[in-house]
Amino acid sequence: MGPVPLRSVLRAGAAGGFVLIFLSLVGLIGRFADLNLVGEQVTLGRVLLFLPPFGAAFLVARPRVVAGERLAAGPGAGAGAGAVTGVVTSALFGAAVAFADWFDVARIRQVFVAASPAVIEFVTFERGVAVGVLILLGLGVVAGALGGLARTGQRRVTGALAAGAFTAILMGLLQRIVPVAMQELGIDPDFLYSGRTRSLTWGGGVGLFVLAGGANVLWHRSGQETREKVRATMAQEPAARTGILVVLLAVLVILPVLLGSVISQVLGSVMVFVLLGLGLNIVVGYAGLLDLGYVAFYAFGAYMMALLTGATLNTTTGSAAPAFSMDLNFYFAIWIVVVLAAGMGLLIGAPVLRLRGDYLAIVTLGLGEIVRVLAESRWLQPVVGGPQGMRGVTNAAIGDYGFRQPQHFYYLALAFVVLAVFVSWRLSASRIGRAWNAMREDEQVANAMGVSTTKYKLLAFAMGGAVGSLGGALFAVQIGSLTPASFQILVSITALAVVILGGLGSLPGVVAGALVLIGLPGLLREFEEFRLLIYGAVLVAIMVLRPQGLLPNVRRMRELHEEEAAQDEWVRRFAEGADEAAAVGALPGGPLGVEQEDLT
């Protein structure tokens, strides 16, 4: 197997097997057994059966560094090692299936409720356990060999195939969304999607595969030069960037018209979390202050908006007026909310100024909980309604045009997202952003270079709080009623996950993070029950594979490229340094250049 050690083959194979067993036991495989992606043959369940041996083999065939030398397996060795890995995976899984069948699935089911005879039937391809396990072994060989090839084969070919497969599967998954959008656009989706299986037709699937693969080939064939040119234009021509921005905005504006109200609702929630993410990004991404209680600003924004716009308390007998209430117009109230939230940022920031890192995280975690507990408390019940909460928040209507309806809310939220993105961008590209950056990198040194760390920490909490409260205020408008249950600690964690997933300090990253973590689960309702499981898996995968996030901050991305250049430079200079050392011998004062006799 050449450069691939047997131990890693066995280890990766076993890991793949356990992943398969896990997926079956938690019910993912059974749940998606009948979710057709392409025709009736490619189901998500089958893709899930295929992926673990494929992935394990892909990992095994990676290039290794042995004693400073990079050893990459050739396609033959890669496929071979992959096939063995795949067999180990499917053998382990097959053994588990056989055991489950012999032991009686019903008894396993008492612990793992998702394990059912139907799952056994599905994973054995409805041919009985003996034949089924043989088929599984065959699948393991094929998937493993393909996984090995995917790592060791010609980059152009594997890249194109991967792009094609990924596109086909993604479009298959979006079977509820894309056909609806096509119909809205007046395109008959029948040529892509079948009404009977609900999935892509075979023609459509293969077509998409070829299209995406071809596009990938073209992109790579057009060569480094064109890509460099595109990148340079993007970086240097303000007109090109403005153009792209305009197109992007236009797409965002027509999106809800195309997508219908269900998806608009999801996008509305995405935008609320984009606002939360943008605010938290200022605190964590720019200033480097780890805030785990960010939900405090979300709750504050929501309740303040309710109080300022005449919402009433929910009681057992109906509704009651709160102890404090105003009946302001939304467009006036929102600015009051923002200013008050900035003030609250200062209040939360002041006591934690001296804390750093873990300590700061723990204290803010507590502060976040305090806000929820206060909202639930008997003490504040006359103001915010206690556990029963409030209802009748303004719908921010302009004339008769209310913003509670999902498509309308989308526009309201979009306006504030654009505003928050603009403010974040301008802040980051200013003297303030520079001071935050310096403070994040080294607080003491920033202080010694003239940056008042007290002032800039407080400013980060205030600005972050103000932006985050926008998210809360809009959430109140979207839902119309509030209960403390909406302000669990999970909100803080999700907002942080959004920022980290996208890439700390990156504005497109926040949007991408919110789309993945809020949008995808909203769109793929089938995944709802596995939502937290997938969250965890995605976060672990990101941290291991791409710690800088999905769309990292431009500066950090550039750094990652330049690191190689810097290393080359270093090596070159090192070589020069050798000459320099030789030249030094000729310097007056001897090789050390120090006139030591002065002191001794």
Add this chain to the structure above:
Amino acid sequence: MSVDEPHLLELRNVAKHFGGLYALSGLDMHVDRGEIVSVIGPNGAGKSTMFNVVTGLYGPDEGDVLFDGQSIVRFAPNQITRMGIGRTFQTVHLFPNMTVLENAMVGQHSRSRSGVFGAIFRPPGTRREEERIRQRAKESLEFFGSRLAGYRQEQPAFSLSYANRRRLEMARALATDPLLLLLDEPTAGMNPRETIELRDHIVRMRDERGLTVLVIEHDMRVVKGVSDRVIALDYGRKIAEGTYEDVANDPQVIEAYLGTKAAG
């Protein structure tokens, strides 16, 4: 210099201890305008502690620090920087993920003032200020000739060579527009050629920029080449002061160094 004019920097009976360890005890010293003063002494003599007390990172346990006649012991480091004391660190402390130019621009922070409003709306005043910050930072970088010029300014600081990191740290301190510059072992880790180059830079800082320089230095060739006056510390006290020749021949100084060598 008239007798009435206060010293630019004066330490009066300064003491600083960490637990039972006296890093500084009863230290009196001063620096006058336009001087280049070197501080020497074996490891642990309290040289860097003295810098940290002057720049406000530590408060002294006893005594007073006067800058231009005014006591500065109660001020925060950023305020002291604003008053006109710039510094570098014994171990290089840059902002590694910021570009070289941005590192120097941070130095100008206390010489600029635009806030949230300016950042968001970018009125002409803010644009001008930002341009001024950039110019000033570039000037500071160009003090070191081609070492930190051109494409290097857009590279992240971590990609610099060791000697260039040291230079960048000095450029960042220059960008704070100081009256007094504190350099903590600027030639540590530099090769002989770079050391000679740096010796000239220190002299140029005074001659071209009119700075007063207080430098901690181990390389005696540099100390000899730049100093108007040399102060030797040991165990947190001043053991000798005067011209290079006086101090280098002082029996106490020789003993302090020999003692260190024997222990090492």
